[in-house]
Amino acid sequence: MNKALILLLLLSASCYRVPDEIEPRVSFQLQDQHFQRLAGAFTPLSPEERSSDWGKEYIIARAFASELDLYRAVSTFKRAQILNFDNPTRKLEIQYDILLCYFLGKRYTDVVESFEKSNLAHVDKTFPAYHDLLLVLFESYRELKDTEKQAKIVELIEKSFPDTSEELRVSLAIREGDLPTIDFFASGFQSPSYLDNLVDCYSGQKKSVATAQCLNALIPGAGYLYIGQRKSALTAFLLNGLFIAAATQFFLHNHIAAGIITTGFEAGWYFGGIYGAGEEAKYYNERAYEKAASVVLNEYKLFPALMLNYAF
Known part of the structure; x- marks a missing residue:
């Protein structure tokens, strides 16, 4: 009898199985203090350039950009670009600054469109911001x-900046929640590293999706209680209990049709609760992982935006 019950519970949970793999969304929050500490990539304007119409606009644009007032910075950079008739080098620098503003504002479509309309596709390592340009394009294409x-x-990047390439692989593994790859990189350290700490932190908080579903199959609401959702657990328990009691009364009083309908509603709540408990466990795991991963990505500057060498 016990074996049959366990088999039934496992079958119920497996019919509504939720994948155990997490799909985290770890995002980067702009901090103006960080970018204000970074130097500009390009040589300062000469006195003649500063006094020109485009130079004045350029100075204002960089002031806006350094304060992360990105909308006004882009508008002013574009005015400087229009006014700059005879200096292709400076025009290229302005085009990059516009790209960087779009990138920091997470407007990745605008980054790509601006890049394709510019002359930046023809630059090489002699361009002062070449490293940063590749990072901006990498992340923009990834987001798109x-x-x-x-x-x-x-x-x-692998050809010109191998160290950055390695950091990007680690960054991607962390941001995508690719735990096997994180373990692989962690094995390259001689002593426990920040990657080991990340995995240990997450493992200590992780909830089993299968356990949540099995518990909810055994007692409706128990799966939600397992992940700390007491109100949802109580609601699930009461609703299932109400439908079971109502269906039982209908059958006892020979109201067969009403009993069948009520049983159908109960089946929907029951199996929906199993699936929901699994989804909530997965959601809980994703939030727990995102919190731990965000700390690592910020502390070790593994977001592409934090790998930039220059700002404004």
């Missing part, structure tokens, strides 16, 4: 899920 162009940027 353009894997083909992202792969081309990865090749350029």
Whole structure:
């Protein structure tokens, strides 16, 4: 009897199985103090450039950008670009500054569109911000899920900046919650590293999706209680109990049709609760992982935006 009950519970949970893999969304929050500490990539304007119309606009634009007033910075950079008739080097620098503003504002489509309209596709390592340009393009193509162009940027980074390439691989593994890859990178350290600490921290907080579903199959609401959702647990328990009691009364009083309908409602709540408990456990794990991963990514500057060498 006990074996049959366990088998039934496992079957009920498996029919509504929720994948155990997490899909975290770890985002970067802009901090103006960090970017204000970074130097500009380009040579300062000469006195003649500073007194020109485009130079005045350029100075104002950089002031806006350094305060992360990105909307006004882009508008002013564009005015400087229009007014700059005869200096292709400075025009290229302005085009990059516009790209960087879009990137910091997480406007990845604008980054790509601006890049494709500019002359930046022809720059090489002699361009002062070449390293940062590749990072900006890598992250923008990744966010836009353009894997083909992202792969081309990865090749350029591997060729020119191998250390940055390694950091990006670690960054991607952390941001995507790729625990096997994180373990692989962690094995390259001789002593426990920040990667080991991340995995240990997450493992200590993680809830089992299968356990949440099995508990909810055994006692409706128990799966929610397992992940700390007391109100949801109580609601699930009471609703299932109400439908079971109502269906029982209908059958006892020979109201067969009403009993069948009520049983159907109960089945929906019951199996929906099993699936919901699994989803909530997965959601709980994702939030726990995101919190731990965010600390690591910020502390060790593994967000692409924090890998930039220059700002404004």
